[in-house]
Amino acid sequence: MPDTAPTSSENITCPFCGLACDDLAAKVSGSAVTVQAGACPLAERGFQIPPTSGAPRVRGTARALAEAVAQAAALLGAARFPVLSGMATDLAGARALLALADRCGAVVDHMNSRAKLRNLLAVQDGGWITTTLSEVRNRADLLVLAGTAAVERFPRFFERCVWNAETLFGLDPGNRDIVYLGRGLDTRAGTAPGGRPPRVLECDIARLGEAFAVMRALLAGSPLQRDEAAGLAVAEWQALVERMKAARYGVVVWAAPDLDFPHAELTVQTLAELIKDLNRVTRFAGLPLGGNDGDFTANGVEMWQTGFPFRTRFGASGPDYDPYHHSTERLLATGEADALLWVSSFDERRGPPASAVPTVVLGRPGMRFEREPEVFIPVGVPGLDHAGHFFRTDKVVALPLRKLRESALPSVAEAAAAIEAALAGKGG
Amino acid sequence: MALIRLKGGRVYDPANGADGQVRDLWIRDGRIVPAPVGERPDRDIDVSGRVVMAGAIDMHTHIGGGKVNIARAMLPEDHRGDRVPRGELTRSSCGHAAPGTLVTGYRYAEMGYTACFEPAILPVNARQAHMEMGDTPIVDKGGYVMLGSDDFLLRLMAGGADQKLINDYVAWTLHAARCIGIKVVNPGGISAFKFNQRRLNVDEEHAYYRVTPRAIVRTLARAIHDLGVPHPLHIHASNLGVPGNVDSTLATIEAAEGLPIHLTHIQFHS
Secondary structure (H helix, E strand, O other): OOOOOOEEEEEEOOOOOOOOOOOEEEEEEOOEEEEEEOOOHHHHHHHHOOOOOOOOEEOOEEOOHHHHHHHHHHHHHHOOOEEEEEEEOOHHHHHHHHHHHHHHOOEEOOOOHHHHHHHHHHHHHHOOOEOOHHHHHHHOOEEEEEOOOOOOOOOOHHHHHHOOOOOOOOOOHHHOEEEEEEOOOOOHHHOOOOOOOOEEEEOOHHHHHHHHHHHHHHHHOOOOOOOEEOOEEHHHHHHHHHHHHHOOEEEEEEEHHHOOOOOHHHHHHHHHHHHHHHOOOOEEEEEEEOOHHHHHHHHHHHHHHHOOOOOEEEEOOEEEEOOOOOOHHHHHHHOOOOEEEEEEOOOOOOOOOOOOOOEEEEEOOOOOOOOOOOEEEEOOOEOOOEOEEEEOOOOOOEEEEOOOOOOOOOOHHHHHHHHHHHHHHOOO | OOEEEEEEEEEEEHHHOEEEEEEEEEEEOOEEEOOOOOOOOOEEEEOOOOEEEOOEEEOOOOOOOHHHHHHHHHOHHHHHOOEEOOOOOOOOEEOOOOOOHHHHHHHHHHOOEEEEEEEEEOHHHHHHHHHHHHOOOOOEEEEEEEOOOOHHHHHHHHOOOOHHHHHHHHHHHHHHOOOOEEEEEOOOHHHHHHOOOOOOOOOOOOOOOOOOHHHHHHHHHHHHHHHOOOOOEEEEOOOOOOOOOHHHHHHHHHHOOOOOEEEOOHHHHO
């Protein structure tokens, strides 16, 4: 069946960041994939790394898949407090992993959970108003980038969502007002096609919470006790909040991984409340950028099946959500976890955390380890080796991923289902 | 094909006047048939002491889609009060106000439901809605897809498009979203809010498209009728929860100009 002549494909969805751009074109020749349109550094790396041959390994020795599956099932079946983490997979993979986690009573976490909690805790406590990429593209007349340049993790953000050619409502995207909040951010992408540079408010990212609180107070007409916030004069924040009030459809963009300071969830919450305040007079929304490593996909499935997000344990009384205790790092450090199943199918550089507990890895081939895991099963990459589904950063859209080349590797879904079947066969 | 007998159950069937009648029911090829003469069943199931009734249908229950998952995200404390552990045949999940899909299916089945319909499927989110329904066990599922605040329809209407073109668009949407009906929520109002218009009465014009909710209801009800879609336009009317909104509800009924419509959660529109 595999064609030896190279084929070209269009309308390919890229799963290597949360933007899930679906306008890629690629040439496929055997197992070599070359991105021909819609390229960015993450897509090129993700699609073009030469595939490594992957045989499953048990304690470092190559074994047949069935043997590796049996060993993985034995390892997980013997554990009293297994942790399933990484969870960088597609929708089918997430479904199979959750069924497995339920069977062996595991904690389910995600490699990006520390950052994601900065948003999740704010959502759980008070909610927020967010928007979609289509609305940003068509309506935004002001974009405030809070503590992020966006393009490192989401390279084509400006190209796809800001500097588009036209809008539905006659707005000229080139007139969009771009404001960065932070220090040392790469603001080049914020320059308009006509050459107008963005505005930058140089301030301390770790103190953005003060700035949002000050802006809320200014909006409410409350007296302030200070004349500075986050390293900038209050007068500057006053000017910004006036500009935000005057916007017809304003958007604040942030990326949780870039808010890397203690209690960043309080900053996110203050921002969410500021956005709600602005909606009393105009339309304003947040755009939290995320979804890398399939984190919205895995979290979405876990939430709709159990009600809870990641950092939930399938305990004896039912699902037990505890964002503080059920951290992979903490459970490994304290010795509470006695087994680890690490799943990472998009980026072979994102391997398991170093630990001494018995470890099973379902990983993209080429993954390197500080300590060889007890079981390593190389798996296919969703959107490259097998078809699947992937949730975009705005979560509303789940895009289909295509199989671009032949691969002998099992998908995460297949491997996880095989491990669960092996466990069930043992009455576990 | 298989002949099944449900033996000795207490049958409730109001449509056929059975009010707790203890009797057998015969099923052949998935349909209830008269008791055959001189045939033995392939499966004989003893349901004595049990109620036998038609499965209930919940025609409007938010069981799938992004908004339901947002609700789940916002209610961890509610889930904690109703955690359901894994059973021999069932998986762990949580219940109460925004249950997990697993508990949704189990509890609907326990209550005697056999079919549930998600009434508000956003076309662009249809995949997620179907995935969530796919993870809802036991009961049959389906959905209604939302139109009425989508820019494509409003542009067509604003441009005076022919009803036939609108019918094609409605048909395409039904097919693409794999749904059995069309839902309209606050006709035109969801779109109006994006333009900072904060109220849209039935005869008020959308600030950008200059189309009224009345026209949207009439147009979509006509499309449903022309296409022969069995389920009438499923309407969450304008001004939900606003005091005095009985006027909007009466105007919405008029807007359909005699075509069938379904007014949903009418208690919020009275």
